[in-house]
Amino acid sequence: MSFVWTIAEQYDGHLKAVSFELLSRGRALADKLETKLASVLIGDGVTEEQMEELIRHGADEVYSVQDPRLARFVCESYSNVLSHLIKTYRPSIILAAATSTGRTLMPHVAVRVHTGLTADCTELDIEEGTGNLLQTRPAIGGNIMATIKTPDHRPQMATVRPKSSRPLPEDPSRTGKIIAVPVDDAHIDTRITVTGYRTDVEDFVNIEEAEMVAAGGRGMKKAENFALLRGIAEEFSGVVGASRDAVDRGWIGYPHQIGLSGKTISPRLYIGAGISGSIQHLAGIKTSETIVSINTDPEASLHKVADFGIVGDLFEVLPELKRRLAERNRTEDPRQEANR
């Protein structure tokens, strides 16, 4: 019996990176509790080899619930399946990703199984003595850190932001069990139909799962200047983000927006250029691992929360930074050279 579960996510039969990130969180908790860690995979077309990868990254067991009718995320069906698994196997802790799927599925399940759920935890720990899960999350725009527990209900459930933890290195010696769970027809909800996906959206970005984000604000002055940020992002295999100001001016699309009315991100590196750093924007970037700020105004709030700030003109700093990074990346990898 496994006491700690993580919810693996898949798209189109491929496991998503968050599935592995969650395992490193789950492994730490399972080890502390001296219990097993299982990954729950609901979907379709995920191969045994891929599930073995979950085991090599920390899982002891994989519950695989696969069916063509579960290929695409439909909250009601996934909720029926997961609620049933919970009632059958009674895990103590469940961790899910704070993705569009996790943030939809988990509150739906919490109601069904009558338990608590804490969103967007940045820290998870086990309370001495009780063995309760301590769930710490930023709230009120990141102004406070609240530690929350679910003392009297099980499972204890939490979501964790993508990129806020790194997967464990692959351990080829790890072994585990893959348990195929048959799908009960009664769990498939046919009310909603997924008619398709629109994935060829121009300038679309999955900003929450990016390792690096180069963001621009009002100081970018116009839409065309975002090319400077694209140039920087490219050198880190990152993506471009924006403040609300820049989005509201129509310089870049809403999927790029960071902050209270946009996305909250936790990349390894965030570079903000021409962003003053409103409370709303800072709330969206506070959990980034490294923050770099570029702004002509020495008093800009972003400089105050930055790990490294440059008081200077972004139109001079960004091209110089791009030139230097491109030069380094060219000498790093001759294959890149051949591609240019």
Added chain:
Amino acid sequence: MDIIVPIKQVPETSNVKMDPETGTMLRAGVETVVNPLDLYAIETAIRLKELHGGTVTAVTMGPPPAEKALREAIAMGCDTGVLISDRKFGGADTWATSYTIAQAIRAIGPYDLIIAGERATDGDTAQVGPGIASWLDIPLATYVAAITAVEPGSSGTGSSSAPDASGALIVERLVEEGYQILKVPMPALLTVVKEIASPRLPTLRGKKRAKATELPLYNTENMDLDPAFLGLKGSPTKVVKIATPRVTRGGTVVHAGDEEGVVTAVDQLIAFLESRGLVPAAGASTGGRP
């Protein structure tokens, strides 16, 4: 089409005080506004009403002053508002809140659609919308960025008693891969993102109407509620500690100044990124990019 919009009153500034005993927010003396992300839900509901007829009812749960949020919603164009308020609801987490709001919605009567904001800017959980759908057992579509079609039901627009007579919506959900396209039969619950519409401002006429509108109060006296599911006591989660995180990171700030200064500043930035392993060390030839 009869639409219900659950909204939340949130503090306007970020200078919020917390009760160290209960770990819940102290609301006294703080300016409040309608949760900015709820404005997109209100706007979407009003537009649907303008196109298809029906009514829009805003509901909010909170202390009595939360009725101000309902009046703001009416000033924008909602027809009426319902205040869900009782001391026994205080300190509710998202589980208990979604239960209480779901019971209020049952009490309001037949509806075609519930439209909620993506999340509130204070709690920032995005859990109450999906929770309400789960309690009511109606189809849920979160992160809706567009409603591309409204397919009328057999009974036409307006409230309907038979659930399948309500028609369906074609919606696009903003997800990690792009947009997921769904056909959602009504009654259903949608949570919407900013992309869906640009909220209108309240009109003078709307404000006058808002002032004159009587707002029904729902409480433990007139609602069908399980007392074990209410407020702080009925909440599965408990706040055990509140801490104020450090605001600054004590980082380095360099001044670029002139052209030479820019080169030096970028030099220092690259050395810093190198020290954090965010760019490979100079001269290393490990292949691959960071």
